[in-house]
Amino acid sequence: MKKLSRVYLVLVFIVLYLPILYLIAYSFSQGTTMTNYHGFTWQHYRDLFADPRMLAIVADTLLVALLSSLIATLIGTLGALSIHRTSKRVTRDVLLSLNNILMVSPDVIIGASFLIFFTTLKVPLGFTSVLLSHIAFEIPIVVLMILPRLREMSPSLLCAAADLGATTRQQLNKIIIPFITPGIMAGFFMALTYSLDDFAVTFFVTGNGFSTLSVEIYSRARQGINLEINALSGVMFIFSLLLVGGYYLLQQGNAKRRQRSQEAAQ
Amino acid sequence: MTQPMIELRHVTQRYGTHTILKDVSLALESGKFYTLLGPSGCGKTTILRAIGGFDQVTAGDIFFDGKRVNDLPANRRNVNTVFQDYALFPNMTVAQNVAFGLTIKKMPADKRDDEVAKALKLVRLSDYGNRAISALSGGQQQRVAIARAIVMQPRVLLLDEPLSALDAKLRRAMQYELRDLQQRLGITFLFVTHDQEEALAMSDDIFVMNAGEILQSGSPVAIYNEPVNHFVADFIGESNILPGHMVADYQVSFDNRTFECVDAGIPSNEPIEIVIRPEDLTLTDLDHAKLKVTIDNQLFRGDYYEIGATDDQGHSWLIHSVRATVEGQQVGLTFQPDDLHVMRLHEREADFEARLETYEEVEGTAHDEA
CATH class of the missing domain: 1.20.5 (Single alpha-helices involved in coiled-coils or other helix-helix interfaces)
Known part of the structure; x- marks a missing residue:
């Protein structure tokens, strides 16, 4: 039995890694x-x-990924804090559902809607549009990574901090933020990887003259693999x-x- | 009368339609050990949170030194709390935890470190300053929580069931330590617990609570010996509670017999309940018996036998005896008149005290004349 499971595991890894x-x-x-x-x-x-074009695209991709995940982490953290603070159950559930819908809706739909949104508002397609849309689809991920950590935090921790004289701001800086830092880091890395390998959304909003790796690889692959x-x-x-x-x-x-x-x- | 340090006047707390506290009034004096005692859900922690400033009360006033503090937020009240789950900050070391409040107050670092060292020494954790919280045992964490609170030199320390997570032996040791600490510091402790033994052992004064009301307050001895109603008698210690009625002053009837007692001021024939503590009942032979009972069972409890018995009226009795007996045997029970405590139905604490005063005065004059 043990042998069988080991063979199975090896097979799975072969299937996963062989193409790469x-x-x-x-x-x-x-x-x-x-x-x-x-x-x-x-x-x-x-x-x-x-290949200077390829190197420029790699740099652009990394820049978009880093910048968007930084901003998304910031906004997502504040969002998670605010969802956690909401004491009314209905409001909190609605907020959380709105957050989750973005997670499960297909990339193609999100990409298409961003394209329509940006063209209606006459936002030029390029670096800005890619950055904005990446931030938008990363925020829900960050929120989902941080919320469990916040729920884990005993409410009496904040009472204790207040009891010892801490203002709301000091509670946030000295207690909450250090406590949820692992969640924030996880959210940041998840956002980074999502941004790096996103194709569908990016494909809609790149426009001319700006490209990311996944889009570039896709367009090159169409001309025959290099x-x-x-x-x-x-x-x-x-x-x-x-x-x-x-x-x-x-x-x-x-x-x-x-x-x-x-x-x-x- | 000196002004109480903390006073609650007609405090009511409601969440939605649910009333947690019903018109609670209490006063705490400086330097005493108080206990709020009651079953879980009776509102004792709610009182603590109201004093600590974590919850706004629905109605009523809270005074510190005669000043109303209802609108003062928790971080500006001069009380500190030891929480049930200790609420130690997991991202800080022991010393950083204890120093937290002083750092917030912007105390100079060298003075702060002195204070922290003093507080840690007081709870006998001097060498633990650099430890992580997760590296401490439950009892050590509890003492860090106390050190963190007392380093702020509060005039009142609020303790929310701080011993409930400890094992029985450690809990006993901590009872002595807490009582000792309170006396050394000379500050007021307000201790919340559902453990009546703990309350009796540690307190100067106990507030017995049930369903959002304070039923009785007083010294442990007074509450144990003279419970004001069925709930208090049943909750504090073990007791035999039997229905009966008053015959005349100092005469009470239950079990179809009349007995001498020390209570008065109750109209004759009024239905009452009598309380006899199991340790006040003495086994005797049938000739000297005030009551005859048949032994149903007995358990050896180490320092005494816990005996269950039934009398001829079908009432069951709980007896604590150092002497063993035989199951199934008929034996006699005897007790002193002052072992009987009479409770009027629905009598409140204030009425009880008023009644006590009337006949104790009479008794006093009678003695003087004699």
């Missing part, structure tokens, strides 16, 4: 198609780093591996510190 590894393997292949492996080369990586894309995928894959690894190390450090203070107590 296949893609990356061909980024080192001489030649221009993925039909046959022609021998090792760094050529596609050289092409990639010599192994430069494979090289890019390889770089992105390593990048996300490093991100995950860093996050893991950070967590480990926290856990170890906690464990050490626990041992000291005994």
Whole structure:
């Protein structure tokens, strides 16, 4: 039984990772198609780093992702705080539902509606429109990451802070914000990844002259696959591996510190 | 009369249609250990929250030193609270928790650190300043919560069932510590609990509450010996409560017999309830018996036997005896006249005290004449 489950697990991971590894393997292949492996080369990586258009798009994508997730985290945190504060149950449920509807509605619908919205308001399509729409679809994610943390916080913590003389503002700065920081961080990273790999919404609102990675890859793939894309995928894959690894190390450090203070107590 | 430090006048608290406190009035004096005692949901924590300033009361006034403080927010009231779940800040160390209030007050760092060290020493946690809260046991967390409150040097410390999460042995130790701490600091403690033993052991004065009302207040001994009604008698300690009626002053009838008692001022033939504590009943032989009962069961409780018995009228009795008896045997019970406490039905505390005064005066003059 145990053996069977292990085999199953390995199979699942193969199915999940094989396409990516296949893609990356061909980024080192001489030649221009993925039909046959022609021998090792760094050529596609050289092409990639010599392609100013591609590098500009990577920079734009990262800029949009960072900026939008920062702003969305700020707004989302305030939103979560305000939903949590709402004492009337009906109002709170309505607010939360409105938040969740944005999460579950299809990207295509959101993208199309943003396109109509921006053209009606005569907002030029480009960096601004992409940034605004990314902020908009990231806010609900941030709210959902922070709310459980707020619910976990005992209301008596705030009473205790007030009891010791803290004003509402001091309660927010010294008690609430430190308590929900893990939620805020999680929200920020989720928003960042959503922004990085969003295609559908971005596709509607990019316009001419501005593009993000996912949109660019899509349009290049339509003209026949170019192994430069494979090289890019390889770089992105390593990048996300490093991100995950860093996050893991950070967590480990926290856990170890906690464990050490626990041992000291005994 | 000196002005009470904290006074509640006709305080009512309602949430929607639900009334939590019904016209509660109480006064707290400086330097005493008070307890609000009652079953859960009786409104005792609500009183604490009203004094602490966490909830606005629906009606009535709260005074600190004669000044009305209804509209003063919690962060500007000179009282501090130890919460039931301790409410320690998980993102701070022990010392940072204790220093929190002083930091808010912008006390200079060196003076603040001195105060924190003093407070931690007082709760015997001197070496724990750098620990994380999660690294402390329940009893230690509880003492940090106390240190955090007393470092503010409040004139009143409010404690909301702070011992309820501790195990029995630790709870007993903390009862002594709290009482000792209160006497050393000389400040007023208002302690909320549903544990009557805890209340009896620690308090100078107890307020017994039920369903949003204060039923009786007084010293532990007074409340134990002279409960004002059925609820108080039943809630505080164990008791035998039997229906009966008054025959005349100092004579009461129950179980179809008439007994001598020490209560008066009640019209004859008025239906009453009598209370006898199980430890006041003494087992005796049938010749000397005031009552004859049949033993149903007995449990060994370590320092005494808890005996259940039934009399010929079908009333069941609870007896505490250091001597064992035999199940199924008929035995006699005896007691002193002052072991009998008579309760009038629906008598309120004020009426009870007024009645007590009338006949105790008479008694006093009688003694003088003799």
